[in-house]
Amino acid sequence: MSSNDTSNTVDLDTAELAHAEKAALAAELFAPGVGAQAGPPTTSATATGSAGDTPPGAHSHGGPVLNGQPVPTGSPAERFTSTDPDAFPKPTGREETWRFTPLRRARQLLDGVPSDARLQVESDLPDGAVLASVEAGDPLLKGLPEPVDRLAALTRQRSNGATVLRIAKEAVLDRPVTLRLSGTGAEDVVWGQLVVEVGAFAQATVVLDHAGLAKYSGGAAFLLGDGAQLTVVSVQEWAPGTVHGGQYDSVVGRDATLKQVVVTLGGDLVRLVSNVSYTGTGGSADLYGLYFADETQHQEHRLWVDHSVPNCRSNVVYKGALQGDKAHSVWIGDVRIRPAATGTETYELNRNLVLTDGARADSVPNLEIETGEIVSAGHASATGRFDDEQLFYLCSRGIDAETARRLVVRGFFADVVQHIGIPELQDRLMGTIDARLGALPELDEQPVEVG
Amino acid sequence: MTSPTATPTASGLKAGSVLEIRDLHVTVGDGDDAKEILRGVDLTVRGGETHAIMGPNGSGKSTLAYSIAGHPKYTITGGTVTLDGEDVLAMTVDERARAGLFLAMQYPVEVPGVSVSNFLRTAATAVTGEAPKLRTWVKDVRTEMAALEMDSAFAERNVNEGFSGGEKKRHEILQMRLLKPKMAILDETDSGLDVDALRIVSEGVNRAKADSPVGVLLITHYTRILRYIKPDFVHVFVAGRVVEEGGPELAQKLEDEGYAAYVKDSAEQAAVEKTASEKTALEATQQ
Ligand SMILES: Nc1ncnc2c1ncn2[C@@H]1O[C@H](COP(=O)(O)OP(=O)(O)O)[C@@H](O)[C@H]1O
Ligand SMILES: [Mg+2]
Numbered sequence: 001m002s003s004n005d006t007s008n009t010v011d012l013d014t015a016e017l018a019h020a021e022k023a024a025l026a027a028e029l030f031a032p033g034v035g036a037q038a039g040p041p042t043t044s045a046t047a048t049g050s051a052g053d054t055p056p057g058a059h060s061h062g063g064p065v066l067n068g069q070p071v072p073t074g075s076p077a078e079r080f081t082s083t084d085p086d087a088f089p090k091p092t093g094r095e096e097t098w099r100f101t102p103l104r105r106a107r108q109l110l111d112g113v114p115s116d117a118r119l120q121v122e123s124d125l126p127d128g129a130v131l132a133s134v135e136a137g138d139p140l141l142k143g144l145p146e147p148v149d150r151l152a153a154l155t156r157q158r159s160n161g162a163t164v165l166r167i168a169k170e171a172v173l174d175r176p177v178t179l180r181l182s183g184t185g186a187e188d189v190v191w192g193q194l195v196v197e198v199g200a201f202a203q204a205t206v207v208l209d210h211a212g213l214a215k216y217s218g219g220a221a222f223l224l225g226d227g228a229q230l231t232v233v234s235v236q237e238w239a240p241g242t243v244h245g246g247q248y249d250s251v252v253g254r255d256a257t258l259k260q261v262v263v264t265l266g267g268d269l270v271r272l273v274s275n276v277s278y279t280g281t282g283g284s285a286d287l288y289g290l291y292f293a294d295e296t297q298h299q300e301h302r303l304w305v306d307h308s309v310p311n312c313r314s315n316v317v318y319k320g321a322l323q324g325d326k327a328h329s330v331w332i333g334d335v336r337i338r339p340a341a342t343g344t345e346t347y348e349l350n351r352n353l354v355l356t357d358g359a360r361a362d363s364v365p366n367l368e369i370e371t372g373e374i375v376s377a378g379h380a381s382a383t384g385r386f387d388d389e390q391l392f393y394l395c396s397r398g399i400d401a402e403t404a405r406r407l408v409v410r411g412f413f414a415d416v417v418q419h420i421g422i423p424e425l426q427d428r429l430m431g432t433i434d435a436r437l438g439a440l441p442e443l444d445e446q447p448v449e450v451g
Numbered sequence: 452m453t454s455p456t457a458t459p460t461a462s463g464l465k466a467g468s469v470l471e472i473r474d475l476h477v478t479v480g481d482g483d484d485a486k487e488i489l490r491g492v493d494l495t496v497r498g499g500e501t502h503a504i505m506g507p508n509g510s511g512k513s514t515l516a517y518s519i520a521g522h523p524k525y526t527i528t529g530g531t532v533t534l535d536g537e538d539v540l541a542m543t544v545d546e547r548a549r550a551g552l553f554l555a556m557q558y559p560v561e562v563p564g565v566s567v568s569n570f571l572r573t574a575a576t577a578v579t580g581e582a583p584k585l586r587t588w589v590k591d592v593r594t595e596m597a598a599l600e601m602d603s604a605f606a607e608r609n610v611n612e613g614f615s616g617g618e619k620k621r622h623e624i625l626q627m628r629l630l631k632p633k634m635a636i637l638d639e640t641d642s643g644l645d646v647d648a649l650r651i652v653s654e655g656v657n658r659a660k661a662d663s664p665v666g667v668l669l670i671t672h673y674t675r676i677l678r679y680i681k682p683d684f685v686h687v688f689v690a691g692r693v694v695e696e697g698g699p700e701l702a703q704k705l706e707d708e709g710y711a712a713y714v715k716d717s718a719e720q721a722a723v724e725k726t727a728s729e730k731t732a733l734e735a736t737q738q
């Protein structure tokens with residue numbers, strides 16, 4: 001099996017270990033040298049030394065893999081944020097945050113030309129959900145998490161206000177809120193900003209269903225009140241030629257539960273930054289992602305989960321498949337557990353299935369732990385070809401190798417899709433995936449690794 | 452060493468199928484790391500017969516099972532395997548299954564995102580060459596699941612994912628029942644089962660034997676399962692080959708005496724062979 005696995009799980013049992021022992025254990029488990037770094041987001045990819053001001057007892061762990069090669073991680077522990085685009089240097093491609101992105105294709109967005117172009121919006125709003133808009137300068141916008149890169153800052157500024165979706169306090173929606181966002185052309189850049197406010201103890205599912213042709217940069221903030229339960233589904237089924245950048249910020253209230261499912265299938269370039277922070281104890285976030293990059297598609301998902309309050313949990317599962325020449329996926333998974341975030345439980349996983357030669361998957365998990373008093377923290381990243389054992393098992397039941405491969409890839413994705421919880425949407429997405437798998441001549445030509 | 456050719460099948464069924472393994476040599480690993488695991492296995496299993504293969508851990512029992520099924524990890528370096536005269540070793544893994552071979556694995560594999568019902572239907576379609584009629588199929592699956600005391604919710608779970616050890620083994624036998632092989636190799640299906648599960652799983656195998664003249668190669672480390680599934684022949688398997696064979700009484704002997712004597716014999720023989728080959732090598736260098 002031509003696969004490369006790195007995985008690491010740590011369980012620190014708070015009940016059994018004294019604090020000092022735990023710190024020592026953490027020190028053993030997490031190699032020093034990839035320490036917390038402070039500074040601007042332009043930290044070069046090779047600068048990995050510990051910063052002098054790393055707090056005592058801070059341990060970090062990086063196990064990034066680039067096409068099978070371990071690489072130093074350059075994710076800064078403290079990110080620079082600003083609403084001013086010019087506070088960020090113009091990306092050159094050397095910056096940590098931009099080094100994977102094909103800047104030429106993103107140029108139109110990064111140029112930041114103002115525009116009034118909009119996506120077509122078709123909305124389905126159940127009772128308890130209200131759509132409104134606010135002007136630029138509205139206090140609501142001032143309170144949002146700040147942009148983490150130049151494109152996000154440009155988006156905040158150029159979008160000139162925001163669409164606001166409000167879910168009333170304690171409302172339990174009887175069906176998902178769906179916003180069908182369609183691009184109508186690639187001449188003008190579309191700038192967009194969405195704010196989703198979920199009242200305390202409300203339960204809602206919000207689907208952002210992107211399609212059509214666009215050059216689009218969209219920010220979205222999801223603000224979860226105490227005890228709120230929100231499922232966010234973001235589907236990128238863009239037409240070829242589309243460039244989509246975006247920053248999603250989720251702010252999870254006390255005892256609130258966020259589930260996010262990001263499905264990226266279409267478009268030339270999709271680059272989504274997804275940040276999660278917690279404002280109260282007991283918050284929970286499950287971040288699922290699925291991407292399927294075909295020839296020349298670039299799909300980039302950057303996650304940042306910031307544990308700064310005690311007793312919260314996060315779980316990140318991103319799975320991608322790649323096929324065809326110059327298909328490129330990038331997954332950056334940054335999880336930080338700050339000193340105050342005792343009792344944290346976190347796990348992140350990225351799996352990439354490389355279906356053909358010429359495709360490239362970059363996967364960079366980065367877990368920084370600054371307190372020993374956590375429940376568990378771990379990450380795993382694996383990039384490889386088909387699992388021979390799975391194929392053997394299926395073939396040993398008479399299923400031919402070709403069908404077995406399709407079952408495995410379908411299964412690989414169904415595993416994520418089933419978290420959406422909306423059967424019609426799940427069926428539609430699996431249908432798209434099936435069609436994409438069907439149009440795969442290379443699959444037949446690949447050496448049969450089993451048999 | 453082959454099972455006596457003149458012996459009538461114990462179940463008395465007129466059985467067509469014959470699995471013949473002749474002087475099978477198998478290695479694992481590549482190049483310099485290649486290690487010979489099977490060192491000349493001879494075995495004949497006829498339809499309707501049950502052969503117990505008993506041997507200590509690491510003796511190569513799973514290697515034998517996987518080699519017959521065609522796992523890519525194993526390299527056949529010599530010998531033949533035929534099913535009703537057809538060259539099994541020339542077939543792909545799926546062709547072997549369609550020819551009537553079935554392997555219940557010691558460690559069944561998880562296939563995330565593929566439901567048991569989808570998997571079973573796809574497999575049955577592949578093996579029989581046509582999609583099973585929906586109504587009878589659903590009934591067959593339900594009936595057999597009930598007989599194996601499997602909850603019906605099981606069908607919607609992903610293949611082997613999160614299954615307990617016992618659930619995995621029931622699921623293997625469920626497949627055997629639905630795919631109706633001519634030859635079934637059960638690799639330590641008994642391992643890790645409590646008494647109840649062992650009985651349920653064994654009854655499943657016995658139902659298969661009653662329904663059709665399936666040949667069974669029952670690989671086990673312990674004699675316990677032989678109280679539920681009666682073997683016609685017992686083969687003692689040590690260090691990659693069959694070192695003794697006999698009837699059911701041999702199982703009792705193993706129960707009483709263990710494998711120690713065989714393992715010792717085999718080690719001595721290996722030492723003799725090693726000395727002989729070193730001597731040959733020495734002679735070769737002297738020439
Ligand atoms: N992939 C492999 N690489 C190296 N050695 C292996 C491999 N698979 C099996 N072996 C070795 O082959 C021998 C026989 O293994 P196995 O067939 O699993 O024995 P059994 O099923 O009788 O316990 C053991 O020594 C085992 O370590
Ligand atoms: Mg074994």
